[in-house]
Amino acid sequence: MGERIAFAIAAAGALGGGIAVISVRSPFRAAVAAIVALMSVALLFLLMAAPFVAAIQVIVYAGAIVVLFLFVIAYLGDRGVLGAPDRVGRWRALGIVGVLALVAQGALLLDRLELPGANDDPRPTDTIGSPEAIGHSFIDDYIVPFEATSLLLLVAAVAAVMLAKKAIQSEGGR
């Protein structure tokens, strides 16, 4: 029972944070709401026997990524905060119908889900979420995706430097 209570709290935090992210006007508040949603997802990871991923979620997502967002929002100042108006209005009715259709589709899909035991109590797990097991999985089975992510990070770093250089040149700097 305790696990279900923790799930309810984490799910409420994730959904509430998500609704706040897409509904508040100011990017600063949206980023703070995103911290709430990401922390709740980290709690969900803990419930799903994934302590290592939960730790990385807090460090990388709620730590590094959201702080980067907050830096950029602070750098942009008023213009970034005001931004453009939302795209609701003309298509509001169509959007509501679309969202309702999507929810109905998802509910039907979950209802027809043919996985044995998907609605039962989950079985107890081995040590699947430990750093040791994840490290073994990375090195033994997924060495190519592992190297590919390092290449991706390098490309992203180079791209960020080039973009910053171009932005400085457009202002007449070196």
Place this chain on the structure above:
Amino acid sequence: MGVPLSWYLALSGCLFALGLIGVIIRRNPLLLLLAIELMLNAANVALIGFSRYWNVTDGHVFALVVMVVAASEVVVGLGLVVAVFRARIALDVDQMTSLKG
């Protein structure tokens, strides 16, 4: 009593739908990037949930790869936002239609 897999899948679907709605209705690129983060997190919840259900580690590995992809995407996306801001163009994705710098 534990939490069954279908609950996690339902939550993942709801979070993904929230992120999708955010991407569709928002025009500020900063808020767009935050909504994309929500969608990636929804995918991670589903991945970890299936990993728990089948008692394997593979889902954790993919969730970590998704986090790397999200970090790279945010770095490039925020770099673009700053470049657009310094070029004195309005922060509105509807007006960023030209690929040529």
